[in-house]
Amino acid sequence: MGKTHSEIENTLKRKKKGNLIFPTDFRGMGSEAAIKMALNRLNKENIIKRIAHGIYLIPKIDPLFGAISPSPEEVAEALAKKEKVNIKPTGAYALHKLGLTTQVPTKLVYLTDGSPREIKMGKTIIKFKATTSKKLAMAGPYSSLIIQALEELGTDNIDEQTESKIKALLRKESPALLLNDLKLAPAKINDYIIKLL
Incomplete structure (x- = not known):
């Protein structure tokens, strides 16, 4: 067992169970190859x-439920924090997060100002799609997701039920944040939301 392996193992003992870890957490403890080898061995x-390429978990065992794994959302957020990038849900995943669809997407798509990449986690795919800073400047917890969702759906074929759900969600938004996000939204979506409200 090499020096890198034992250094990593000692570091892991001080971390909380359930924590996600990445090879870059151990930089300075050996070469990239040695760190990779040590992590592979510790996994065995x-x-x-x-849990995915370059992403590991310190297992947490619940007496009732057994091994607890993080959700794909938690993995995406941990990755964004680690790489100091911004991410925002988009597409079908934004619809699901808003409760506008009950279908759980197998692909979680996030817009990011980081580098684009795809992570396979079991049957789920986490996709980071590079975008403009304008899209990430939307700040409202509801309005920013609604605008992303409407870009996916289009504004022409929305049924009344979904429309009233969108309206209710927009009413929860702070007026200042809504105004900010509408300025950044595509013209068609801005007009649609104004008409709706």
Whole structure:
């Protein structure tokens, strides 16, 4: 067992169970190859669990439910925090997050100012799609998601039920944030929301 392996193992003992870890967490403890090898070995020894390429978990066992794994959302957020980039749900995933669809998407698409990439987590795919800073400047917890969702849906074929749900969500938004986001929205979506309200 090499020096890198034992240094990583000691570091892991001080981390909380359920924490996500990345190879870059151990920079300075050895070469990239040595860190990769150590993590592979620790994965085989069940000290950590590989949940996707380059993403590991310190297993947490619940007495009732057994091993607890993080959700794809938690993985995406941890990754964004680690890489110091911004992410925002878009498309079908934005619709689901708003409760506008009950279908759970198997692909979680996020807009990011980081580099585009895809992560496969079991049957779920997390996709980071590079975007403009304008799209990420939307700040409202509801309005920013609604605008992303409407870009996916289009404004022409929305049924009355979905429309009233959108209206109710927009009413929860702070007027200042809504105004900010509408300025950044495509013209067609801005007009649609104004008419709706």
